[in-house]
Amino acid sequence: MTTRTDAPTRREQILKEAARLFAERGFHGVGVDEIGAAVGISGPGLYRHFPGKDAMLAELLVGISERLLAGGQLRVSEDAACADGSPQALLDALIEGHIDFALDDRPLITLHDRELDRLRDADRKRVRQLQRQYVEVWVEVVREMYPELPEHEARAAVHAVFGLLNSTPHLGRPGAQPDRAGTAALLHRLARGAFEAAARA
Amino acid sequence: MTTRTDAPTRREQILKEAARLFAERGFHGVGVDEIGAAVGISGPGLYRHFPGKDAMLAELLVGISERLLAGGQLRVSEDAACADGSPQALLDALIEGHIDFALDDRPLITLHDRELDRLRDADRKRVRQLQRQYVEVWVEVVREMYPELPEHEARAAVHAVFGLLNSTPHLGRPGAQPDRAGTAALLHRLARGAFEAAARA
DNA sequence: CGCAGTAGTTAGTGACCGTTAACGTCCGAC
DNA sequence: GTCGGACGTTAACGGTCACTAACTACTGCG
Numbered sequence: 001m002t003t004r005t006d007a008p009t010r011r012e013q014i015l016k017e018a019a020r021l022f023a024e025r026g027f028h029g030v031g032v033d034e035i036g037a038a039v040g041i042s043g044p045g046l047y048r049h050f051p052g053k054d055a056m057l058a059e060l061l062v063g064i065s066e067r068l069l070a071g072g073q074l075r076v077s078e079d080a081a082c083a084d085g086s087p088q089a090l091l092d093a094l095i096e097g098h099i100d101f102a103l104d105d106r107p108l109i110t111l112h113d114r115e116l117d118r119l120r121d122a123d124r125k126r127v128r129q130l131q132r133q134y135v136e137v138w139v140e141v142v143r144e145m146y147p148e149l150p151e152h153e154a155r156a157a158v159h160a161v162f163g164l165l166n167s168t169p170h171l172g173r174p175g176a177q178p179d180r181a182g183t184a185a186l187l188h189r190l191a192r193g194a195f196e197a198a199a200r201a
Numbered sequence: 202m203t204t205r206t207d208a209p210t211r212r213e214q215i216l217k218e219a220a221r222l223f224a225e226r227g228f229h230g231v232g233v234d235e236i237g238a239a240v241g242i243s244g245p246g247l248y249r250h251f252p253g254k255d256a257m258l259a260e261l262l263v264g265i266s267e268r269l270l271a272g273g274q275l276r277v278s279e280d281a282a283c284a285d286g287s288p289q290a291l292l293d294a295l296i297e298g299h300i301d302f303a304l305d306d307r308p309l310i311t312l313h314d315r316e317l318d319r320l321r322d323a324d325r326k327r328v329r330q331l332q333r334q335y336v337e338v339w340v341e342v343v344r345e346m347y348p349e350l351p352e353h354e355a356r357a358a359v360h361a362v363f364g365l366l367n368s369t370p371h372l373g374r375p376g377a378q379p380d381r382a383g384t385a386a387l388l389h390r391l392a393r394g395a396f397e398a399a400a401r402a
Numbered sequence: 403c404g405c406a407g408t409a410g411t412t413a414g415t416g417a418c419c420g421t422t423a424a425c426g427t428c429c430g431a432c
Numbered sequence: 433g434t435c436g437g438a439c440g441t442t443a444a445c446g447g448t449c450a451c452t453a454a455c456t457a458c459t460g461c462g
Contacts, residue, residue: 010439024318025318025319026227026228026229026316026318026319027227027229027230028227028228028229028230029228029229029319031418031419031420032419032420032421033419041439041440041441042440042441042442043419043420043421043441043442044420044421044422044423044440044441044442045439045440045441047420047421047422048438048439048440049439052420052421053419053420053421113371114315115227117225117226117227118226118227118230152379153383153387156372156384156387157387157391159368159371159372160365160366160368160387160388160391161365161391162368162371163364163365163366163367163368163371164361164362164364164365164368164395165361165364166364167360167361167363167364167365170314170360170363170364171357171360178353182354183357186354186357186358186361186399187361189398189399189401190358190361190362190395190398190399191395192398193394193395193396193397193398193399193401194365194391194392194394194395194398195394196394196398197390197391197393197394197395197397198387198390198391198394200390200394211409232448232449232450233449233450233451234449242409242410242411243410243411243412244411244412244450244451245410245411245412245450245451245452246409246410246411248450248451248452249408249409249410250409253450253451254449254450254451
């Protein structure tokens with residue numbers, strides 16, 4: 001949990017605004033001029049920082065996937081280090097981490113499963129691999145928690161719970177979400193309840 | 202549950218293929234020539250059936266929203282007619298109906314929350330209103346089933362469960378889903394479990 | 403037959419958009 | 433001081449794309 005205090009670089013500004021715009025109107029629906037305008041420079045000025053529009057999307061998607069996977073793996077290893085690591089506590093940690101991500105980086109969550117097919121083959125392969133690994137982390141933890149659950153059902157349940165947790169962009173359209181902690185708690189309960197019910201064959 | 206036996210009209214073919222292509226590559230990512238090719242005619246021939254590309258998307262999205270809402274309202278009225286209408290049975294009926302839709306019309310489900318912003322203002326307003334009404338149908342049933350659940354939490358839970366049920370497009374990428382009945386049953390359990398857990402404050 | 407309407411075709415047009423080219427400006431280092 | 437690189441700018445180019453125009457083929461009907 002490292003927090004930054006220094007000002008964001010221009011490159012980071014661009015990525016952030018591009019993520020927002022891509023999430024709002026789709027990759028093909030946003031022009032480079034708009035992205036430039038969002039950070040106060042104009043159109044082709046972006047090419048000092050990125051080789052092209054595709055590269056921005058690629059960096060965003062690869063970055064998201066890497067962060068998600070790294071977070072998941074970190075929590076698993078932390079749990080393994082702790083002596084009192086119960087499967088439920090680990091699953092809760094995974095859920096909480098994903099919720100934090102979904103609540104803090106809504107545009108990225110939106111992009112994550114929406115614009116994957118707009119990537120070059122190599123990048124798409126890499127993102128898909130990272131996503132698969134992240135799912136596998138969850139599946140292993142879920143199966144440790146509910147050993148009676150068949151693997152393919154565990155995997156389907158994990159995908160479904162991702163859909164549940166990633167629904168946050170559809171929630172508080174106009175104003176900011178009323179209560180971040182409350183929303184997080186509710187989502188956590190929903191996810192736990194879904195997994196429990198999956199195991200009740 | 203009326204099933205059609207007559208051949209689909211050209212117009213319906215176009216809508217079906219357009220839905221598939223829009224879902225795969227996004228509205229802006231598909232050209233009219235491709236849509237035409239998918240139904241065996243070429244590009245501008247589409248304009249005999251639709252005034253423009255936007256109109257196809259509009260008809261798709263309005264149609265989806267209307268069908269979802271009509272299905273939900275139908276189930277509520279059926280339950281009210283039956284003497285033995287329990288809240289749980291009604292909620293199960295809603296869940297099952299939504300699952301059927303998600304499993305049978307994957308491309309439409311994908312479009313439904315992805316390309317809404319590509320619509321003209323009037324159409325977008327209409328779709329949003331239909332969606333809102335559909336959510337309200339669910340919220341009322343959920344609150345009847347779990348009276349202790351505050352309204353805003355019920356609404357958030359409904360949105361989240363939609364995300365869960367609509368995750369089916371992310372499941373069986375390569376082959377067809379192994380077992381439709383099994384997938385439906387699993388999704389149903391997950392959704393029920395999520396609502397139950399929501400109510401356990 | 404003649405005719406009208408339906409459903410296509412190909413060719414072209416104007417707009418948009420990603421990208422490149424050529425040029426300017428500021429600023430720190432030697 | 434001036435030199436060089438980082439960072440922008442505007443102008444232009446080439447391709448793509450939605451849409452239109454003009455024309456053709458089929459089909460049922462009097």
